[in-house]
Structure formats: structure tokens, C-alpha cells
Amino acid sequence: MPKEVITTRAKDYNQWYLDIVREADLAEVAEVVRGCIVFKPTGWAIWEMMQRALDDRIKETGHSNVQFPLLIPKSFIMKEAEHVDGFAPEVAEVTRAGGEDLTEPYVIRPTSETIIGHFYSKWIRSYRDLPLLYNQWCNVMRWEMRTRPFLRTSEFIWQEGHTAHVNEAEAEAETLKILHEVYADFAEQVMAVPVIRGLKTENEKFPGALRSYCIEAMMQDGRALQAGTSHNLGQNFAKAFEITYTDHNNTVQHAWTTSWGVSTRLIGALIMTHSDDEGLVIPPRLAPIQVVVVPIFKNDAEREKVMATVHALTSTWKGVLRFKIDDRDNLSPGFKFNEWEMKGVPVRIEVGPKDVEKGSVAIARRDIPGREGKSFVPQEGLTERIRDLLEAIQQALFERALRFREQHSADVQSYEELKVQVERGFARAYWAGSSADEKRIQEETRATIRCIPLDQPGTPGICVYTGKETTQQVIFARAY
Amino acid sequence: MPKEVITTRAKDYNQWYLDIVREADLAEVAEVVRGCIVFKPTGWAIWEMMQRALDDRIKETGHSNVQFPLLIPKSFIMKEAEHVDGFAPEVAEVTRAGGEDLTEPYVIRPTSETIIGHFYSKWIRSYRDLPLLYNQWCNVMRWEMRTRPFLRTSEFIWQEGHTAHVNEAEAEAETLKILHEVYADFAEQVMAVPVIRGLKTENEKFPGALRSYCIEAMMQDGRALQAGTSHNLGQNFAKAFEITYTDHNNTVQHAWTTSWGVSTRLIGALIMTHSDDEGLVIPPRLAPIQVVVVPIFKNDAEREKVMATVHALTSTWKGVLRFKIDDRDNLSPGFKFNEWEMKGVPVRIEVGPKDVEKGSVAIARRDIPGREGKSFVPQEGLTERIRDLLEAIQQALFERALRFREQHSADVQSYEELKVQVERGFARAYWAGSSADEKRIQEETRATIRCIPLDQPGTPGICVYTGKETTQQVIFARAY
Numbered sequence: 001m002p003k004e005v006i007t008t009r010a011k012d013y014n015q016w017y018l019d020i021v022r023e024a025d026l027a028e029v030a031e032v033v034r035g036c037i038v039f040k041p042t043g044w045a046i047w048e049m050m051q052r053a054l055d056d057r058i059k060e061t062g063h064s065n066v067q068f069p070l071l072i073p074k075s076f077i078m079k080e081a082e083h084v085d086g087f088a089p090e091v092a093e094v095t096r097a098g099g100e101d102l103t104e105p106y107v108i109r110p111t112s113e114t115i116i117g118h119f120y121s122k123w124i125r126s127y128r129d130l131p132l133l134y135n136q137w138c139n140v141m142r143w144e145m146r147t148r149p150f151l152r153t154s155e156f157i158w159q160e161g162h163t164a165h166v167n168e169a170e171a172e173a174e175t176l177k178i179l180h181e182v183y184a185d186f187a188e189q190v191m192a193v194p195v196i197r198g199l200k201t202e203n204e205k206f207p208g209a210l211r212s213y214c215i216e217a218m219m220q221d222g223r224a225l226q227a228g229t230s231h232n233l234g235q236n237f238a239k240a241f242e243i244t245y246t247d248h249n250n251t252v253q254h255a256w257t258t259s260w261g262v263s264t265r266l267i268g269a270l271i272m273t274h275s276d277d278e279g280l281v282i283p284p285r286l287a288p289i290q291v292v293v294v295p296i297f298k299n300d301a302e303r304e305k306v307m308a309t310v311h312a313l314t315s316t317w318k319g320v321l322r323f324k325i326d327d328r329d330n331l332s333p334g335f336k337f338n339e340w341e342m343k344g345v346p347v348r349i350e351v352g353p354k355d356v357e358k359g360s361v362a363i364a365r366r367d368i369p370g371r372e373g374k375s376f377v378p379q380e381g382l383t384e385r386i387r388d389l390l391e392a393i394q395q396a397l398f399e400r401a402l403r404f405r406e407q408h409s410a411d412v413q414s415y416e417e418l419k420v421q422v423e424r425g426f427a428r429a430y431w432a433g434s435s436a437d438e439k440r441i442q443e444e445t446r447a448t449i450r451c452i453p454l455d456q457p458g459t460p461g462i463c464v465y466t467g468k469e470t471t472q473q474v475i476f477a478r479a480y
Numbered sequence: 481m482p483k484e485v486i487t488t489r490a491k492d493y494n495q496w497y498l499d500i501v502r503e504a505d506l507a508e509v510a511e512v513v514r515g516c517i518v519f520k521p522t523g524w525a526i527w528e529m530m531q532r533a534l535d536d537r538i539k540e541t542g543h544s545n546v547q548f549p550l551l552i553p554k555s556f557i558m559k560e561a562e563h564v565d566g567f568a569p570e571v572a573e574v575t576r577a578g579g580e581d582l583t584e585p586y587v588i589r590p591t592s593e594t595i596i597g598h599f600y601s602k603w604i605r606s607y608r609d610l611p612l613l614y615n616q617w618c619n620v621m622r623w624e625m626r627t628r629p630f631l632r633t634s635e636f637i638w639q640e641g642h643t644a645h646v647n648e649a650e651a652e653a654e655t656l657k658i659l660h661e662v663y664a665d666f667a668e669q670v671m672a673v674p675v676i677r678g679l680k681t682e683n684e685k686f687p688g689a690l691r692s693y694c695i696e697a698m699m700q701d702g703r704a705l706q707a708g709t710s711h712n713l714g715q716n717f718a719k720a721f722e723i724t725y726t727d728h729n730n731t732v733q734h735a736w737t738t739s740w741g742v743s744t745r746l747i748g749a750l751i752m753t754h755s756d757d758e759g760l761v762i763p764p765r766l767a768p769i770q771v772v773v774v775p776i777f778k779n780d781a782e783r784e785k786v787m788a789t790v791h792a793l794t795s796t797w798k799g800v801l802r803f804k805i806d807d808r809d810n811l812s813p814g815f816k817f818n819e820w821e822m823k824g825v826p827v828r829i830e831v832g833p834k835d836v837e838k839g840s841v842a843i844a845r846r847d848i849p850g851r852e853g854k855s856f857v858p859q860e861g862l863t864e865r866i867r868d869l870l871e872a873i874q875q876a877l878f879e880r881a882l883r884f885r886e887q888h889s890a891d892v893q894s895y896e897e898l899k900v901q902v903e904r905g906f907a908r909a910y911w912a913g914s915s916a917d918e919k920r921i922q923e924e925t926r927a928t929i930r931c932i933p934l935d936q937p938g939t940p941g942i943c944v945y946t947g948k949e950t951t952q953q954v955i956f957a958r959a960y
Contacts, residue, residue: 067518091577105576
């Protein structure tokens, strides 16, 4: 596996991304199923790690998992006006089954608000049935024109939470709780990806939502990636599907609902935040293998000596570290180093005959390639040292990504400055423009308002486009 | 939730099953999507427990998880002759997507041998690439005519393992390893469901397999339920999809493949093995809630005293026991007892004002309803006592199910005896008949050969149907 198989980022960022996906055994484009991918072992193992960490947070915040059908009667998609416009053009339709044409076609769920709305209308009767706090992990399908592994695929895997509440305040609190306690916390603490929490503009919100919140991350090419969304759906779906409840005064009311999701596109965000020209870089909390141990020997006598040390060193690691001993006989240490670097394993331990004599090992950090990240340490206390190092790497990756974002973000005072800044990263701008203004800017610059950050300066300024005074700042960027 | 909502087993076993599914909050029939169900919180939580235990075993036996696309080009299904006959009649077809008719339709996977075969043919080049040991957790769809929650639904969730090997011996060893170390071990140790391990006859094997192995369980009405299958696919799919490798002698060979799966129908098996007229019974190792604590009080003063004891007793339980404190104020203890009995929680702890004074609690076993399963024990050492009790319950459920199966199994010497025995359970019979004989017996008795048990008597006997001498025994039963 020679290193040249990965194009450098400087040369071609898009090709670099595809090379990483292929060489790190993450995924393969399934050319026989339009716009779909096969998740290969490392890619799926990372997703399982993500899923576990997200699922823990979803359950800790009081939600239960359920599972609704894959198919939705086509008529359901048509019931909520904005939702139709948003999703009807990109659904896949099942028109035949069991050898017969169906009288009413089904669509493969592009998202499940409609079918879940149907069931919520049956299950919810009284204020005592609320809040209803459910989530599901499943596959969904949107027939996308231009696809890219993880970032945009026809079929993708995600979780979608769907909740129902007695009033707007509770629905809003739920929407924000998910944004902060589940999504932003997961992105920053587990993925080591710093995110901006904000509100979507009308142009960018979910079809059918009252308000959409999001977390936005910056990739290494300065573009934004929407890493998760949480929607206050107001009473829109409750009205379309007649989700009603009887309140304390025995009056029938429409419920307020929310929905929120993150998907396998997070794997794309992970790659484009941390990886480098040597291959994948995975933060320790998500790494399926955190430590790889490579024994080094030239003959059977050395092998025996080295392996005895390796087994002694790792004897207490089960359940403490996720590790692998790479004792394959037919490959050179150099080949193995490259392979595990390519696959993003955070820490590599090398043990050779001299290490056995000296009571030392070599330890190499994946986040700092080359000599700089390598050191020689005593075997004594190795487990503790590795655990500390994993925490340090987790922290260092987050800080590096945060520094990168700060270096590639700037306040812009004019439309000219905005045009220049979106070439290199995020442009923070005061904004009092219309949806039409926003669309015009998109046509001219390919940048959109990624979000209205929840964290606002609180001081007034001049709108970058209309020249009006306003207190509202937004983030403009090109997006994935 | 009055108990009368559950029909007794004696009165109507099928209705009893549907009542349990509904009242224990396991699933709801999704009448708007033909043959599908919604998995409700308790049902899905049990599946998550099953999934975790199975996934651990699948990984421990050396397999990696991956994920292939939901859709399969329709032409793929047609490539393996037996597979076409088995699956083509029951697929759901996607004929339109993104607003256009598709030139080649896709089918929603009924099982993934074909699309995985396509990729394996690309990935496998040399004997060094083998064995390839992959598994996926996913949804599949088979347009079934008669459906029943969990047992037979159009969409279901399962795992499907797909492996490729250099020769027949290795494929056969894999097939049997999965049968014993993954499926039978999980069924008996985790589900507390005793199973018979056996080989399917030609009539009952997987379409496209060389040999199909299975585990068969007995339900409380004496009928058999196939709880998992493991197939040696021979070279059938390797030939249909050109999965070839170069061997040590540089000769191109077809690989040998296997596939194996268990599904959400296991939830049906769980219900019909252990549950009773009071509701669901879940073995402790699968119970999302193992212990429910019900505080008993009449006024605020009592409430305060009782809850202090409850919190003290449970303070060390997190991470040790899966438990819930049911401190809902608006419901009576009796109502709560019924509800948790209905939902199958293995152990109930009751704490009232007298218990606080006496330093005791009441402890009730779900597997022994009524007074007989209830005792009063000291608060001291409660955690240890509960852990021991959970193990005892797990064991007792297995033994009860095993005793039931033995009591409802019999050796039969004649076709007349066979006809009588399949009315009440399993009929063990010597068998030297043909596939046509087997079909005739099915028409006349509704019983089929569930399997040829791996455990054979080794002594000859007379075939129950043809009168020929043979050493082969089989199990006849009616099946779900």
C-alpha cells in the first residue's frame, strides 16, 4: 500500500477525500445501485462507535427507541404543503409487489414525519400522553443527482427523533435540548469537531418546519458542513395528520411536534476535519482500534522474545483499551506502519529486541506524523501513559480544528469582503436582507447563510448587503 | 389496564399472542403498510438487547460488520436458478425514482446473497483474501400473504452473515460454528429457549443452498418455530456471480460461500416460550428492565420515608442492575403491579412504611405469579440477593421450557402415531421417505420435517412412512 495512492490535499481536495475513503477501507461506491455505497468494515465500525455515543445521549435525555415501517403510502407525503415540495421530487416509489401492481404506490421513506404523524394521531389522546419522546435508527432514501460517499448518497443511515408536546415552549425546549445536549456535545466531545450552533434562515429550513436549528462545522477547505439539524415543527404536521389531545380544560388542541436527525454524513465530516495526506485520522473516542502494537523481529528467536514482551504488556488491556496486535508474519514493519496510519489508528506501539532489553517501547502519535510524534518510553506504566496520551490526542485534535476554524473565519463589512472571505472560510456578517437577497448572493458567490448563530454579539451593525442597521449576525459560507 | 384484556392461552392461543403483543407495548400492526408493524418501545428495547448479545458473539467468532445497499438490481435476483424461484414471487419493486421511470427496476432486498455476491466477485482475487467474514444488520422485505407480528411480516429486521472460503470443509465448518457458537448458544443462554440443532431436508432448505442447518424451538402450543438458519451455499452463488480466487497453485477456483441469519421473529419465539396468561415474561438477560421498585404509601409523610429507603436501597444499582423506580403518584400499587407483570419485568420489589420499620422489602418473581413467588426479605444484602435471583430465574425459565418440550415430544413408530403426536408437539420418527412423501404428509397432517437432528440415536429403525430400515431420525411438527 504505497503512500502515493493518496492525492495530497493541496493538489486536489476532492480527490484526496475519495482516496481516503477507498484506502482506509471505509466505503466503496456501489455503482450498480445509483448513488449508493457499501460501508466497509472500518467505515461501519466508526459508525457503530458514533451510534453508541449518540444513542447513549438520546436515551439519557429521556427518549425511547422505536421502529416504524420503511414504506410510506405515497398519499402521506402529499399532506403537508411544504413537505411535498421538499421531498416528493426525490422519492423512490414501490409500484409492484408480490408480482402485482399496487393500487396505491408506496415511497421509501425520505424521512418519517408523515407516517409517524399518522401513528401519533392514533396514540395521543390526552395531555397525559405527552410529551411523547421517540427516536429510530434506520435507513432512508432520497434520489440525489450528485452523490459523494457519506456526504450525499441516495440511501443513508441515520437516527430520526420525533416528539410531541403540549405547547410551543415545550417543543422549543426539546428542539434546543437535542441541539445542545445531544448533537453539539457529541460533535465536540466525541468527534472532536467544533461546531457553531445556530438557526437556519427560511431558505434553508426543513420543509414543513417552523424553525430549524443546526450545528455547522468547518472542513479543511474552508467549506461548511451541516452536521445535524433539530426542527421545531410547530403545529404543521399535527394539523396535516390530526395529532390532537385533550387539555386540562377538556379542550381539544393540536400538539406541537419536533424532529431531529444526524446521519452517516458525519463520517464525511470526521474525515474532512482531522485527516491528512498520510490517511485517515480518527479521534480516540471514536477509534474502533485505539492502539496498534507492531512487534519487530528478524528471526524466530527474536520473534519469541518480542512476542513474550508484547503479550505481557497487553495482558491487562482487554476492556481498558481497544487494541490490536499486528503479528502478521508476511509483512514488513514499515508496511504495517503505513497501513495503520492510513486507517487512522491514534497510537502505535513498536516493540523490538532492543526494547525488550532496555525495558522500553517506541510510541507514535497518529495526529503528529513522523519523528516529531514518536518517542521512546519505559514499559513500566505504559497502560496509564497510553490512556493519558489518548485523552491528550482527543483534546489536541479538537483544539487544532478550533484553531483552524478561527483562522479561516472573519468579520466582513462589505459584500466585496464577503465574496473574498467565502473563498477561504466562514464570513461573519450583519444581515438584514430578504430571502431573495440571500438567493442572489448564492447565485453570485455559491455561498449561503449557514446559520444565524445562537451566540450573537448583541451590538448593532450594518447589513453587509442592504446597508440597513441590524443586530443580527449570520455566517456565510460555501457548503457541502 | 384490567387483566381481562388478555385472552387466556387455553381459550385462544393465537388471540393470547396478539393480546400480549399489544398490551406489553411490543408492537402495533401498521395497517397502512401491508404486512408491516411498528416496533414500540418495549419491543424494540428487547430487540436491542438481543442484537447486542448476538453481535458480541458474531464479532467474537471473527466477523466484521458492513452495510450493503437496500436496493438490488432486479436482474441480480434472476441469476441463481433456485433463488429466483424462491424469492422472485415475493419481492417489492422500485420502478420510479426522482420523478422518472427507471430503465431497470430495483427490488428491495429479500436477502442479500445476490448483491453481496456481486461485490465479493470484485473483492476476492487470491486465496489470501479468504476467508471473508462479513455480517450486516438491516431491514429486508418479503411480500407475505399472511402476516403476524414478529413471526411473519413483510418488512423485518435481521442480521445476515455472508462468508467466502477456499473449500467445502471450511465453508461447512463456518456454517456449523455459527449454528452452535452463535445461534444455539444465544438461544439457550440468553433467550432461555432450548433448541434442537439440525439439518433441513431438501424441501425445506434455503433456495440456492447446498445444505441448510437450523435451530428449532417448541412453542407452548406444541408447534415448532425455526429460530435461526445457517446455510452452506456450496459454489452455487460463486458460480452465478463469478466469485473466483487463485489458489496456491495459481489455478482459478470458485469460492465456497455461506449465509446465515436470525431476525425479529425471535421476539415472537420469546413470547411464545415463556409468557403466561398474566402477560409477557422476559428472561433476565434480555429484560430491558430487570427490577422494578414500587414504593407504597398513603400520604406525604409515608411517601417521604419510603422514598428515602428506596433511594438508599438503589443507590449502588446503576451499572449493576437494569432497574426502574415507579414513583408515579396518580396510580395505585395494584395497577402498577399489573402493568409491570404485563410487561414481563422479572423481579418486583415493594417497599412500604412497615418495610421501612422492619428493615425488609417484599420481593416478587414474575416467573412464579401470585403468592407463591412472593417473599419478604431483609434490606441488607438485597443487591446480591436480586442478582442471584435473576440468575435463578434465567435458569428456571430454561428448565421449564426444556421440561415442556420433553413432555410434548415422543418417538412415533407408525404414521398413525405421528398424526396424533403432531397435534400436541414434536414427533421423532425414523425416516427414509422421499420429498414427495414429505409433501404428502404435510398435506395430510399440516406437519413437516422440521429438521434431521445433528444428535442421532445411531441405531437403526423402521421408517414411519415407507417401512424401510434406516438409521436416520427426523422431527415432524407443525410449524410457525
